Amino acid sequence: MDTAALLATAAVFAAGVLYWFIWVMGSAEVKGKRAVDLKMGSITKDKVQDKYKQYWSFFRRPKDTVESSEKVPAFVDTFYNLVTDIYEWGWGQSFHFSPSVPNRSHRDATRIHEERVVDLIKASPGHRILDVGCGVGGPMRAIAARSGSTVVGITINEYQVSRARSHNRKAGLDGACEVVCGNFLEMSFEDCSFDGAYSIEATCHAPRLEDVYAEIYRVLKPGGLYVSYEWVTTGLFRADDPKHVETIQGIERGDALPGLRAQDQIAGVARKVGFEVVVERDLALPPAGPWWTRLKMGRLAYWRNHVLVSVMTLLRLAPKGVVEVHEMLYETAKHLTNGGETGIFTPMHMILCRKPIDKASS
Ligand SMILES: C=C(CC[C@@H](C)[C@H]1CC[C@H]2C3=CC[C@H]4[C@H](C)[C@@H](O)CC[C@]4(C)[C@H]3CC[C@]12C)C(C)C
Numbered sequence: 001m002d003t004a005a006l007l008a009t010a011a012v013f014a015a016g017v018l019y020w021f022i023w024v025m026g027s028a029e030v031k032g033k034r035a036v037d038l039k040m041g042s043i044t045k046d047k048v049q050d051k052y053k054q055y056w057s058f059f060r061r062p063k064d065t066v067e068s069s070e071k072v073p074a075f076v077d078t079f080y081n082l083v084t085d086i087y088e089w090g091w092g093q094s095f096h097f098s099p100s101v102p103n104r105s106h107r108d109a110t111r112i113h114e115e116r117v118v119d120l121i122k123a124s125p126g127h128r129i130l131d132v133g134c135g136v137g138g139p140m141r142a143i144a145a146r147s148g149s150t151v152v153g154i155t156i157n158e159y160q161v162s163r164a165r166s167h168n169r170k171a172g173l174d175g176a177c178e179v180v181c182g183n184f185l186e187m188s189f190e191d192c193s194f195d196g197a198y199s200i201e202a203t204c205h206a207p208r209l210e211d212v213y214a215e216i217y218r219v220l221k222p223g224g225l226y227v228s229y230e231w232v233t234t235g236l237f238r239a240d241d242p243k244h245v246e247t248i249q250g251i252e253r254g255d256a257l258p259g260l261r262a263q264d265q266i267a268g269v270a271r272k273v274g275f276e277v278v279v280e281r282d283l284a285l286p287p288a289g290p291w292w293t294r295l296k297m298g299r300l301a302y303w304r305n306h307v308l309v310s311v312m313t314l315l316r317l318a319p320k321g322v323v324e325v326h327e328m329l330y331e332t333a334k335h336l337t338n339g340g341e342t343g344i345f346t347p348m349h350m351i352l353c354r355k356p357i358d359k360a361s362s
Pocket residue numbers: 086087089090091094095096097201202204255256295301302305306326329330332333336
């Protein structure tokens with residue numbers, strides 16, 4: 001074979017490898033979003049890097065002033081513009097963790113964790129259920145399909161609204177699932193207009209938990225049930241242990257959190273806004289399988305994804321800034337894993353509350 005033929009064969013081979021790397025390997029476990037589709041929400045291509053820098057300088061330190069608390073929802077919105085496509089591509093349409101289940105896939109474990117909500121809040125056909133912080137609607141579709149109820153989701157991020165609506169249509173569930181863009185700290189829904197409500201790993205973004213719980217209380221019908229899976233520090237967390245503090249602050253920085261609450265504070269907040277606490281339990285505790293193994297087992301996948309986003313940026317298929325966002329998520333994954341392994345953090349402290357029948361009329 002002469003040199004020209006050799007070069008041509010090598011070029012075809014390289015193109016084939018690139019194609020396989022980007023299009024085949026490029027979508028992670030859940031097929032759907034591919035690396036070539038990384039858009040970074042509603043941020044225009046040229047602004048991604050700047051937006052990331054603004055996000056990072058805001059969330060780098062813990063939030064302690066009222067003034068910075070008020071800015072949190074806007075920065076949370078920026079955060080989801082930056083990460084939504086990467087989450088969908090590398091994790092799926094459900095932006096939360098689940099206990100691992102022996103001999104079951106991540107997809108099954110995710111669905112089981114979501115369907116538990118249906119039983120807890122007794123969602124039934126004819127019910128109108130609120131999903132507080134709905135992401136792109138993975139849980140909403142599972143819960144609507146399982147329960148036969150109508151689910152209304154709210155998210156602060158406009159890009160997620162369009163993604164969720166499109167997924168709902170494709171799943172044939174747009175009749176059962178509605179998505180609105182808004183702030184869960186001041187919702188536009190009528191008082192007493194929902195039969196039930198849930199939030200999955202979303203209220204951790206609220207600077208004051210009582211503000212979002214009070215809103216959920218307001219829109220629930222008397223007797224209605226609300227369940228939340230909360231991100232909290234556990235009783236094993238020691239504020240005087242620098243390693244613990246580094247882990248918790250690492251989780252806060254990389255997940256747009258104004259400050260993680262302690263597990264034993266949640267029920268008090270629920271009662272303060274008027275709820276009866278039916279039950280609370282850390283769903284991560286044994287016999288539940290570890291939720292963080294899914295993050296840990298993917299080291300090789302992270303490396304592949306890093307190479308992918310770098311190649312995509314070089315080819316100008318992805319905007320500048322994606323590599324930094326991806327790197328931030330990689331670091332965050334390490335802190336989350338650490339939080340899980342040491343037991344100082346759980347993303348699934350479950351609290352089930354009821355709006356009392358008598359108090360509501362007063
Ligand atoms: C509830 C929240 C989000 C929880 C999780 C869905 C996400 C937390 C960290 C995310 C990820 C970390 C590493 C990424 C990896 C580097 C990349 O290659 C592919 C995507 C990741 C796995 C990504 C996926 C989503 C998370 C697990 C918070 C924000 C309150």
